[in-house]
Amino acid sequence: MLADDADPATAAEKLVHPQFPRSAAYDPVWQGRYAMGPNPLWLAESLAELLDLRPGMRVLDLGCGRATSSIFLAKEFGVDVVAADLWVRPEENWARIIDSGVQARVMPIHAEAHDLKFAHEYFDVVISLDAYQYFGTDDLYLAYLQQFLVPEGVLGIVVMGLTEELNGVVPEHLADGWKWDFHAFHSPRWWREHLSRAGLMTVEHADLLPDGWRHWRRWHELGARAAEPRWRDFCAAWVRRFTLDEGRTLGLPRVVARKIKKDSS
Ligand SMILES: C[S@@+](CC[C@H](N)C(=O)[O-])C[C@H]1O[C@@H](n2cnc3c(N)ncnc32)[C@H](O)[C@@H]1O
Structure with missing residues (x-):
C-alpha cells in the first residue's frame, strides 16, 4: 500500500511496535509496501503465540x-x-520469497480456497490472516478445508471483525464507511460457534487480538500519511471512525481450532 517514495521514518513509527518484537526486525517499508491490511x-x-510451530511442519x-506472513513464519x-x-x-x-532467501521453505501458488489441489491430511497447520x-x-466451508489437515491439525485465523454481533444495526459513527461485505465481519463468540458447530473441530482459543483495533487504526494512520495519494483520504476517514469507536465495535478476532481425531474403531 505504501507509496514508492514513502518516508522510512514514518513507516518505522507505525510498523515497529514492542508488542511484536519478531516483526520489528523486518524492514518497515517492506512490511508496509506488501501488506494488504493491518500488518500481516x-x-x-x-497467532504464532498460540500455535506450537516447529521446524519442518x-x-x-x-x-x-x-x-x-509466509516468509516471516518460514524465517522465524x-x-x-x-x-x-x-x-x-x-x-x-516468488520474487519476494527469493529476495528473502526462503525459497527452500516457501512455495507460492495460485489457489482458490474452494478448489484446493492438495492431498487430504497434508498440512499440520492452516493459517489465514x-x-x-x-x-x-x-x-x-470448514468441512471442506479440514480435509487438508492432519488429524489434530490446527486452523488459526485472524480476521477483521467485531467485538459483538451487530444484528443488522451499524453504529451511526461507522455507517458512512460501512460496505456491504462488512456483513462478513463477526465476533470471537460467533467464530467459536461457527467453527465448532459441525463437530469436526474443537475451538481452543477465540479472543480479540489485544489492542487489535489500535493496530488496525495504525494501519490507516500510516496510509493517511504514506499511502499512494488516491488512498490517503480514505485512510484518514477510517482513522477518524476508529477514534470515535474506541474499540467498542471493531476489532481483530483471533481464533484457533483443532481438528478432532476420528475414532478408528
Ligand atoms: C485483504 S487481503 C489480505 C492478504 C494478506 N493475508 C495480508 O494480510 O496482507 C485478502 C486476501 O484473500 C485472498 N482471497 C480472497 N478470496 C479468496 C479465495 N476465494 N481463495 C483464495 N484466496 C482468497 C485474496 O487473494 C487476498 O490476497
Whole structure:
C-alpha cells in the first residue's frame, strides 16, 4: 500500500511496535509496501503465540496476499509454507520469497480456497490472516478445508471483525464507511460457534487480538500519511471512525481450532 517514495521514518513509527518484537526486525517499508491490511506480520506473530510451530511442519497460508506472513513464519519458525492466494500472482510472490532467501521453505501458488489441489491430511497447520472472512463464513466451508489437515491439525485465523454481533444495526459513527461485505465481519463468540458447530473441530482459543483495533487504526494512520495519494483520504476517514469507536465495535478476532481425531474403531 505504501507509496514508492514513502518516508522510512514514518513507516518505522507505525510498523515497529514492542508488542511484536519478531516483526520489528523486518524492514518497515517492506512490511508496509506488501501488506494488504493491518500488518500481516503482526497478525502472524500474534497467532504464532498460540500455535506450537516447529521446524519442518507443513503450513498453508491461505489468502497470503503478498506472502510476507509466509516468509516471516518460514524465517522465524523454520516451517515449510505453501503461500496460496487468489488475487496476487505467484510469480510476484516468488520474487519476494527469493529476495528473502526462503525459497527452500516457501512455495507460492495460485489457489482458490474452494478448489484446493492438495492431498487430504497434508498440512499440520492452516493459517489465514485477514482473508478467511472472504470464504470461511459459509456454513459448509470448514468441512471442506479440514480435509487438508492432519488429524489434530490446527486452523488459526485472524480476521477483521467485531467485538459483538451487530444484528443488522451499524453504529451511526461507522455507517458512512460501512460496505456491504462488512456483513462478513463477526465476533470471537460467533467464530467459536461457527467453527465448532459441525463437530469436526474443537475451538481452543477465540479472543480479540489485544489492542487489535489500535493496530488496525495504525494501519490507516500510516496510509493517511504514506499511502499512494488516491488512498490517503480514505485512510484518514477510517482513522477518524476508529477514534470515535474506541474499540467498542471493531476489532481483530483471533481464533484457533483443532481438528478432532476420528475414532478408528
Ligand atoms: C485483504 S487481503 C489480505 C492478504 C494478506 N493475508 C495480508 O494480510 O496482507 C485478502 C486476501 O484473500 C485472498 N482471497 C480472497 N478470496 C479468496 C479465495 N476465494 N481463495 C483464495 N484466496 C482468497 C485474496 O487473494 C487476498 O490476497
